[in-house]
Amino acid sequence: MADPTNFGHDRLAHLLSDRLLKVPRFQRSYSWDDANVKEFLDDLENARSGKQSYFMGTVVLASDTEHSSRQLIVDGQQRLTTTAILLVAIRDRLKQLGKHDHANAVDETYLRRFELMQEERVTRLILNPVDAPSYERMLSGKSGTPNHPVVRCYEICKGHLMDLAPGDSDYKILLDMVDQLERRVQVLLALASELSEAYVIFETLNDRGAELTTADLLKNYLFSQAGRDYLALVERSWTTISSAFDKADDLVKFIRYEYMSIHGKVTMRNLYKSLQGTIGKTPVGIREYLLRLERALVSYLALREPDNSHWTGINTDVRDSLMANRRFGFESSTPLLLAAFRSWETEKAAKLVNKVTGWSIRSVVGGKIGGGQSEEAFCAAALAVAGGKATTQDQVRSHLSHVVPNDEDFTQAIQAYGPLSLARAKYLLARIERQIILAGGGNAEGLPDWSSTSVSVEHILADSMTRQSFESDDEFTEFATMRARIHNLTLLEKSLNRNLADKPFVEKRETYSKSKFTMTRQAGEPASMDVKAIRERGRLLARYAPAAWPL
Structure with a gap:
């Protein structure tokens, strides 16, 4: 004793x-x-x-x-x-x-x-x-x-x-x-x-009243309840988990997502109390929780890093999806994906990653992500997966129908979406480009890597254009709303994009014709380009969006 x-x-x-x-x-x-x-x-x-x-x-x-x-x-x-x-x-x-x-x-x-x-x-x-x-x-x-x-x-x-x-x-x-x-x-x-x-x-x-993070409180709880036999395991496991994060807030975020992948949505304020209730006070319960948390950590880190070794040997390519998740800051779907990797075989879960990213794109373009609505929906889907009630992609989507726009709404929404950061624009344009090629019966595998520094985003009508370049105030106002939307943006190899930014369209056409991107070559086909043509181009590109991110 x-x-x-x-x-x-x-x-x-x-x-x-x-x-x-x-x-x-x-x-x-x-x-x-x-x-x-x-x-x-x-x-x-x-x-x-x-x-x-x-x-x-x-x-x-x-x-x-x-x-x-x-x-x-x-x-x-x-x-x-x-x-x-x-x-x-x-x-x-x-x-x-x-x-x-x-x-x-x-x-x-x-x-x-x-x-x-x-x-x-x-x-x-x-x-x-x-x-x-x-x-x-x-x-x-x-x-x-x-x-x-x-x-x-x-x-x-x-x-x-x-x-x-x-x-x-x-x-x-x-x-x-x-x-x-x-x-x-x-x-x-x-x-x-x-x-x-x-x-x-x-x-x-x-008494949980000190200025400590949820991670600190949880660590204290685990050590206090571990007992002598499991103390070494708790120390080893907690060190492994906590050392994966530079900031305490990021560790807490992971702990919360892992909890929600099994038990449903919980606020940050109630997380610690909820964890105590589900872990229990027995050393065996502490052990099982930490081992589960370690397993979830493997999936969580892989979902944050496209080049993680976890994806080696998996036939499904998730790189574009993971890059998109990073660029758009998608996190509300994390509990669902953790539940899938815990409950489904890896290849099947990887396919869901791509599908969930597509649904998230639809949701953010349609204004459905934010305000807690999407997190509620994704947590409900996670519970269904964790409980064995959702074993297919269609069953998962049934829990997300109210936050994922249908094809018609998505087509309309993407025309109004923006202004776009260059990082987000590259991804959206690359997926649409791929669909343009596939719709024409071509092979999209030989395209330049859209995420590399060798590919840039080009403004068809120069971003620097002022009122003097347009015939009316209305025309300039319309241009201003479209200048940083997909209507006026295209992909271009950086080797071709030198000194193009402020040139008029007629001087860009020849360069566009040399691009490997179909949408860019097509953009250079007209002899001239005005606001009306840019508006029509946006409509044409939007038609490919439902197939680029299918339900």
Whole structure:
């Protein structure tokens, strides 16, 4: 049976001088921004001015089973790291003021100590692998990675100290700051014998009210409920999952989509509570959830990256669809696709990727994506797939009929869609180009890669044209509405597109005739081009849209 948790009072800097501490490798990185650091420094200054103690909340530590001499920081990482960085800045400022003995004392007492048996200086606070390199460089008096949060914190502390102690005679202000951190910045210390017990304490003390992300809360919950037998699995699995994301918000987004792929729509506000209810409190439930989350992560990362190795060996080409999803920011369909890759065989799920992208194009062009309507529909379809009630594409589409326009509505909507960014225009024009070729009995496989930098988007009537180029205000107004829609845009090889942008149409025609794109050669066939012709071209291109993105 584990020893009971010890509770007591301590002081913030004294924790650094009295113990060897470590941030667990699965813990989130240092995340205090400029405002957090400045608030901390201001609070310390106000407390010093009023000769008052300053309470900094609870610090929760746990024994490190890998290194018995160290303790793991479960709660208090941000405060302890900021304190250590401030002490590094104080040390460096003391050196600048010529107080080398004082600086060495700060370094030895709070930052690094010499271990006789190891015959080397040991860092008192070890940060996680993301933060450690910059922190260790600062300890050695070198510059860390620019704009890294740890380095930003140091720069703010350094500037603060320069203001407080600008001259040689002001060094005692720095010593008073050290004394304050050592003796007058109070914390409540909870010291647990096991990591899982430490997270139980953390969960109880924070009561979900601290400024933590859903990912932080979920991590704490998983560790607190894992039990001794599954603790190593939880640590390994959580490290694998969380390290796939640079930002906590992106991790939370993935967790939410995975939840919705099984249980239906949930708001971000209710996600953590919903997760607790579905995961349960048994170690076996924790294990099953994490293993499921790891499997979903494979599909999720593949859906975000066209060149992911997950697509190797799959006969269905999903690259264009994944590129489109990225360019249009399609995310509401993610729960549905995760459900399909979990419930269907891979080839069948990959085919659904292409179909769902086509439905999403119809939906966004028709103004149906946004406002939560599409997410509701896609989550309903995901539930049907997860529950085995939708096993075909047609059955999936039945849940999306109210957000996916029919052919007639889609044809009308795409003529009014825009203005288009060049990235989105390239995709839309490429799919229509492909359909033009197929409708003419040709082979579309030899087309240049639309997503490459070798293909550009060309304005048929120059984007720079002004009112003086048109016979009436009405004609110019109509041009202005169409200049960045498919009507006036075409694909062109960049090697042909040099210096064409502002030229009149009659000077572009010969270049268009050399293009490999059918729509571009066709655009150059008329002897002249005016607003009426551009309008008609938009209608013609729109006719191919239903076949390019079929229901």
